[in-house]
Amino acid sequence: MMHKHVHQPMNETVYRHTLNSGMRVEILAKPGFARKAATLLIPFGSIDELVDLGFATDIKNFPQGTAHFLEHMLFENQAKNVTREFALLGASVNAYTTFNRTGVYFSTTNGLEKPLELLFEMLAEVNFDIASVDKERAIIEKEIDMYQDDIEQQLYYDLMRSLYFEHEIANDIAGTRESLALIDSKSLEAAFKTFYRPEMMVLTLTGDIDPQAIVDLLEKQRFLKRKNDIGLPLILHKEEPECVKSDSVTKFVDVANDLVMVGVKLQPRSDLTPWEQQLLELKWFLLLDNLFGKQSANFEQMQKRKLINNTFEVSQTIESSFAHLIFFAETNRPQALSDYLLRSLQDLSGATLDLQDFYRQRKKMIGDFIEIFDSITQANNLMSDYSLRDVNVFELIKAVDMIELDDLLKIKNDIPTKSISIVQYRRKQK
Numbered sequence: 443m444m445h446k447h448v449h450q451p452m453n454e455t456v457y458r459h460t461l462n463s464g465m466r467v468e469i470l471a472k473p474g475f476a477r478k479a480a481t482l483l484i485p486f487g488s489i490d491e492l493v494d495l496g497f498a499t500d501i502k503n504f505p506q507g508t509a510h511f512l513e514h515m516l517f518e519n520q521a522k523n524v525t526r527e528f529a530l531l532g533a534s535v536n537a538y539t540t541f542n543r544t545g546v547y548f549s550t551t552n553g554l555e556k557p558l559e560l561l562f563e564m565l566a567e568v569n570f571d572i573a574s575v576d577k578e579r580a581i582i583e584k585e586i587d588m589y590q591d592d593i594e595q596q597l598y599y600d601l602m603r604s605l606y607f608e609h610e611i612a613n614d615i616a617g618t619r620e621s622l623a624l625i626d627s628k629s630l631e632a633a634f635k636t637f638y639r640p641e642m643m644v645l646t647l648t649g650d651i652d653p654q655a656i657v658d659l660l661e662k663q664r665f666l667k668r669k670n671d672i673g674l675p676l677i678l679h680k681e682e683p684e685c686v687k688s689d690s691v692t693k694f695v696d697v698a699n700d701l702v703m704v705g706v707k708l709q710p711r712s713d714l715t716p717w718e719q720q721l722l723e724l725k726w727f728l729l730l731d732n733l734f735g736k737q738s739a740n741f742e743q744m745q746k747r748k749l750i751n752n753t754f755e756v757s758q759t760i761e762s763s764f765a766h767l768i769f770f771a772e773t774n775r776p777q778a779l780s781d782y783l784l785r786s787l788q789d790l791s792g793a794t795l796d797l798q799d800f801y802r803q804r805k806k807m808i809g810d811f812i813e814i815f816d817s818i819t820q821a822n823n824l825m826s827d828y829s830l831r832d833v834n835v836f837e838l839i840k841a842v843d844m845i846e847l848d849d850l851l852k853i854k855n856d857i858p859t860k861s862i863s864i865v866q867y868r869r870k871q872k
Contacts, residue, residue: 444653449836454815456825456836457653463666464641467657468829470648470821478649479549479822482561483830486512486637487542489610489763492678493636501678505624506610507582507617508633510539514578515630516546518569524560533557539615542761543830549819554651555659566665568634570627579622586616593695594770597703597867601768604688604863605707608680611764636675640666644829648822679763684709686863694870700776704783707861708765716831719760721841722853724807726758729850730767731803732795733786740786749779767857776866788859795854800847811839 444459457469486509493502516537517524528535533550535557548557589595602612617625647656660666686707711719734740734756744750754771773779786793814820828835 444657446653452812452815452836452839454836459653459657461640461657461660461666463668464639465643465645465660465666466829467660468644468646468825469651469653469656470646470815470825471651471653472648472818472821473650475650475818476551477549477818478551478554478647478651479547479819480554480558480561480648481545481547481646481822481826483644483646483826484544484546484638485542485642485830486544486633487540488613488615489541489679490637490675490677491610491613494676494678495636495673500672502632502636504629504633505617506613506621507615508625508629509544509637510616511578511582511622511625512630512633512638513537513539513544513546514582515568515570515574515634516564518574518578519564519567521567524564527560528557531556531560535561541611541615545826547822547826549822554647554649554656558656558659559663562660562663562665565638566663570631570634572627575625575627575630579625582616582622583619586614586619586622589614589616593697593701593867597701597770597865598768600691600693601703601705601863601865604691604865605686605705605766605861606682606764607687609682609764610679635670636672639670640668641670642674644826646822646826646829648818648825677763682707682710682764684858684861686861688863690864690866692866692868695867697867697869699772700774700869701867702769702771702773702776702779702783703865704769704780704787705863705865706767706787706857707863708760708767708856708858710763710765711760712762714760714762717833717838719762720828720831720833720838721845723758723760724838724842725845725849725853726760726767728800728803728807728845729795729854730756730758732799732850733790733793734769735799735803737799737802738796744779744782747775747778747782749773749775749782776868780864780866784862784864787857787862790857790859791855793854795847795850797847800850804842804845808839808842811835811842 446457448455455471459467488509491504532552533548535548537546606612750771757768769783814824
């Protein structure tokens with residue numbers, strides 16, 4: 443049965459339906475919009491390496507980079523050029539892999555029906571022959587070589603390897619040349635069978651769409667009639683100690699400006715539901731914006747001392763198996779900036795929050811959420827991200843409006859002052 447809900451006060455209408463295959467479909471209706479967007483999410487990402495299928499002897503260990511490799515294989519079809527087929531339908535298609543999911547998405551100003559049929563036909567005809575796998579392996583090896591020139595990405599992974607001892611979040615999403623050599627047709631087929639299952643997938647659609655017609659179309663797709671004879675996968679992760687692996691790393695590299703990235707290793711929150719994790723992540727955003735955002739005293743001091751420029755960024759991630767905060771900046775004074783951030787984080791319990799700034803930040807956060815729904819593609823991206831976690835984004839927006847300053851004060855003391863790592867990339871001396 444299809445469920446329709448009109449979310450107020452934004453007046454956005456969402457249709458939710460679970461197909462006979464178990465795949466969840468969410469449709470954000472946007473009457474009058476010319477563009478339409480679709481995102482299919484598969485809960486298989488770079489950290490999903492060790493998998494328990496429910497049997498004592500059936501634990502699979504997928505090599506690093508398997509999820510990303512499999513994403514590449516989706517478009518490997520000997521009979522036709524899938525990307526070109528989408529283009530001929532007036533649809534622009536692409537895919538991506540993150541630490542916790544794989545996404546295939548497209549947008550179009552034409553109808554959704556033909557591109558959706560092509561999408562599920564593509565999944566039904568994934569090719570794992572040896573020649574195709576070897577071809578994609580060579581392509582990914584070149585990608586990995588290119589990543590070596592992405593200084594900020596290398597800085598990020600150096601920080602992850604400093605924060606974590608064994609957690610897979612420290613591994614490059616694309617894997618390494620060594621791990622790619624371990625990925626073959628058999629392991630890719632096993633990963634596909636394990637994770638590319640309708641009952642685990644979420645399809646989000648946004649635009650001027652007839653919901654019932656789309657559901658009727660999807661029920662006919664042969665990929666969505668697949669039967670699976672194995673249990674749902676349980677992802678396993680090795681336990682991480684509270685401390686960091688290394689509290690400081692300095693490298694001399696070819697950069698125009700010195701770079702500093704500071705990480706704070708928080709306790710993972712497997713005790714929270716996905717909804718609670720997302721709300722906590724938003725609370726951290728408000729807290730860090732209050733303390734280190736462009737309106738804060740800390741930001742003013744760092745600029746006054748010429749420790750940062752406009753590249754200064756702060757981010758937060760709260761997940762079941764890992765959690766951390768990241769501070770990043772270009773700087774001419776890397777050690778001074780590192781010392782300032784370290785002191786600020788260690789003294790955070792005594793820091794004062796600005797009430798008026800908090801109200802402004804909370805209002806801006808809600809406004810930013812609402813503004814996203816003016817764009818078909820951005821709205822679809824947001825909907826799909828939260829839908830995979832089974833989090834209602836509209837209810838989350840309402841919850842943001844209920845956050846109070848006391849909520850931020852409660853988490854302010856949760857920063858473990860001995861779980862901080864600093865990575866500096868300094869310019870090579872000529």
